[in-house]
Amino acid sequence: MGAQLRVYKRRIKSVTATKKITKAMEMIAASRIVKAQRQVAASTPYATELTRAVTAVATGSTTKHPLTTEAETPTRAAILLITSDRGLAGGYSSNAIKAAERLTERLRGEGKEVDTYIVGRKGVAYYGFRERKVTDSWSGFTDSPTYADAKQVAAPLIAAVQQDTAEGGVDELHIVFTEFVSMLTQTPVQHRLLPLSLDKAAESVTSAAAAAGVTKGEIRPLFDFEPSAEDVLDALLPRYVESRIYNALLQAAASKHAATRRAMKSATDNAGDLIKSLSRLANAARQAEITQEISEIVGGASALADATAGSEN
Amino acid sequence: MAAELHVELVAADRSIWSGEATLVVARTTSGDIGVMPGHQPLLGVLESGPVTIRTSEGETIVAAVHGGFLSFADNKLSLLAEIAELADEIDTQRAERALERAKSDADDAAERRADVRLRAVAVR
Numbered sequence: 001m002g003a004q005l006r007v008y009k010r011r012i013k014s015v016t017a018t019k020k021i022t023k024a025m026e027m028i029a030a031s032r033i034v035k036a037q038r039q040v041a042a043s044t045p046y047a048t049e050l051t052r053a054v055t056a057v058a059t060g061s062t063t064k065h066p067l068t069t070e071a072e073t074p075t076r077a078a079i080l081l082i083t084s085d086r087g088l089a090g091g092y093s094s095n096a097i098k099a100a101e102r103l104t105e106r107l108r109g110e111g112k113e114v115d116t117y118i119v120g121r122k123g124v125a126y127y128g129f130r131e132r133k134v135t136d137s138w139s140g141f142t143d144s145p146t147y148a149d150a151k152q153v154a155a156p157l158i159a160a161v162q163q164d165t166a167e168g169g170v171d172e173l174h175i176v177f178t179e180f181v182s183m184l185t186q187t188p189v190q191h192r193l194l195p196l197s198l199d200k201a202a203e204s205v206t207s208a209a210a211a212a213g214v215t216k217g218e219i220r221p222l223f224d225f226e227p228s229a230e231d232v233l234d235a236l237l238p239r240y241v242e243s244r245i246y247n248a249l250l251q252a253a254a255s256k257h258a259a260t261r262r263a264m265k266s267a268t269d270n271a272g273d274l275i276k277s278l279s280r281l282a283n284a285a286r287q288a289e290i291t292q293e294i295s296e297i298v299g300g301a302s303a304l305a306d307a308t309a310g311s312e313n
Numbered sequence: 314m315a316a317e318l319h320v321e322l323v324a325a326d327r328s329i330w331s332g333e334a335t336l337v338v339a340r341t342t343s344g345d346i347g348v349m350p351g352h353q354p355l356l357g358v359l360e361s362g363p364v365t366i367r368t369s370e371g372e373t374i375v376a377a378v379h380g381g382f383l384s385f386a387d388n389k390l391s392l393l394a395e396i397a398e399l400a401d402e403i404d405t406q407r408a409e410r411a412l413e414r415a416k417s418d419a420d421d422a423a424e425r426r427a428d429v430r431l432r433a434v435a436v437r
Contacts, residue, residue, distance in 0.1 A: 045323045049391040053384040057356060147325040147395060223386070226357030227343040235358045236382060239395070246325060 002289045008282035012275055019271035025088065026264035029257045033183065036144070036254035040180070043147075043250060047243050054240050056223055057233055058196065070195045074171035076113040078135070078160055079103060080153070080245070082177035082252040083120035085142045092178060092186070092259035093122035096252075099188035100176040107174075115160070115170060119153060119249070145253055150246035157245075158238045161194050171195075173241070177248040178255035184262075186255035193244055196237070316350035317369045319389045322376060324397040330374060336367040337390055339383055348385055355385040361425055363400070363433040364392060375400040377433035379426055396426075400433045408434070 081100040083093040100123075104114050118124050118137040127134050136156055141149045163169025173194040178186050225232050317333040337348045341357040348355070359381045366374040381394030412427035414420075 039326065042327045043325060045321065045328045046325050046393060049321065049323055049384070049393050050382075053356060053382060053391070053393070056354075056384065056386065151395075223354045223356045223384075226341045226346065226355060231342070232356050232358055232382075236356075239382070239393075243325065 002285065005282060005285045005289060008278055008285055012278045012282065015271050015274050015278065019268055019275065022264045022267040022271060026261055026268055029261035029264060032143070032257040033254055033261060036250060036257055037180070039144075040247070040250045040254060043243075043247055047247055050236075050240055050243050054196070054236055057225075057229065057236060071165070071171040074112055076115065076165055076170045077107050077172040077174060078115045078117060078157060078170040079107075080117045080157060080173070080175045081119065081123050082175070082248055083118065083123035083126075083142070084252075084256045085121040085139050087122065088263060089256055089259040090263035092256055093120065093126075096176060096178050096188045097123055097126050099190055103174060103176060103190050107172075112172070117153075117157060119252075142249070142256065143253060145246070145249035147242075147246055150242050150249055153249075154238065154242040154245050158241055175245065175248055177252045178259075180251045180254040180258065183258055186258055191244075193241055196240075317388075318348070318350040318352075318385075320366055320392065321390070322364070322366070322392045322397060323394070325395050329376060329397050329399060330366070333369040334366045334390075335369055336365075337383075337392075338365040339378070339392065340364075341383070346383075348383070348390055350388055352385055355383070357383050359383055359392070359394065361429045363429070364397075375433050377403060377430045379429060398430070398433075403430050403434050405431070405434050 079100055081096060083096050087093070100116070104116070107114050115135040116127065116133070117135055118127060119139065120142045121139040124134065124137045124139060138149070138153055157173055160168075160170045161173055165171055172192060174190055174192050176188065176190045179189045180186055317335060318337070320330070320332060320334045320337060321328070322330040335349065339346055339348070339357075340360045340362040342360055343357075346355075346357065359378055361379045362377075364376050364378050366376070368374060376397055376399050378392065378394040379396040381392065381397070383393070384391045408427050408430040412424060412431065415424035415427055
């Protein structure tokens with residue numbers, strides 16, 4: 001076998017091996033999307049009921065709470081950025097990071113200091129490489145987050161919000177994550193979690209109620225609080241933040257798997273194309289080799305015939 | 314037929330039980346509370362403890378609830394808990410072992426969780 005042909009054969013073998021790996025990763029990711037989607041769906045009833053309860057308290061009572069009142073001049077904001085632990089997911093993490101960068105710019109433009117909190121090793125590495133300050137970070141659970149993980153993430157954020165701004169607390173809490181729109185579309189989004197914008201929360205409840213067939217414009221019932229409105233709000237709002245963060249983590253996980261699946265699918269397709277063109281080249285090289293051998297044999301034979309003919313004369 | 318109320322018992326990561334009931338007894342931070350159909354709209358903070366649901370078929374369902382809320386409006390009761398499990402799902406021996414372990418480790422949170430589980434089983 002000629003040198004040229006051997007090189008092609010070797011490359012085809014290596015690309016085939018890579019293709020097998022990317023194909024396997026694609027299928028693993030595809031199965032994980034379904035699992036992650038199921039988790040999102042399973043956590044929805046809790047989130048819906050909680051939002052309903054929060055709206056009920058906030059609209060049904062006149063109690064003021066640090067988590068619902070907007071500061072007159074907000075000076076400091078916290079951003080929670082959710083990225084993934086591992087790469088091989090196309091632009092998944094970098095898109096989320098870009099969205100967070102834009103939000104940071106905007107908040108700085110409004111004259112606020114920005115504290116950054118990060119979930120996922122990719123985001124930590126990005127900020128670490130640029131030597132930016134990260135207030136806190138977590139990693140290791142982005143593939144399948146549990147509620148305990150969400151609690152762990154939420155705890156320092158809630159503490160920071162409840163603290164006075166002068167003592168290093170924050171006035172606002174934003175969250176940036178990748179929303180799972182569909183198998184094909186995942187978009188990085190940013191929401192302000194705190195202070196609670198009640199219109200939005202109320203809106204989502206109303207739309208849920210409308211979907212359930214409840215007529216709009218109903219009079220909200222006056223609630224009895226057990227033990228008291230303040231205590232209920234105190235206990236309710238942290239849970240609300242946790243549940244929102246949990247939901248964001250789950251959606252981000254589903255998006256990550258979808259992004260991985262797409263990236264791996266295109267890698268598999270590309271490997272297929274590469275194998276095809278390499279086999280064409282290998283075939284051409286083999287054919288050229290054979291042609292050369294034939295012409296060598298023919299040439300040698302005719303030279304031999306010429307020599308014998310010459311010696312007979 | 315007596316009046317009924319609709320109950321949704323949901324944990325953070327799944328829906329545990331939903332159906333019609335005639336009476337729900339739960340423990341809030343200020344004491345036990347019983348909710349029957351037509352109760353005044355209510356929002357309360359739950360203590361860790363067993364929740365008893367008397368269904369309209371006359372069955373009694375007990376669940377261990379670890380912190381959370383109850384909210385009642387429009388004859389619909391939502392029990393929200395970070396962690397909740399039905400007494401039928403609880404493995405008594407495992408809960409006992411967990412209680413022993415928590416006691417020896419002086420892990421208060423785990424001890425309370427195991428204790429609530431066992432109490433829920435005892436009520437059943």
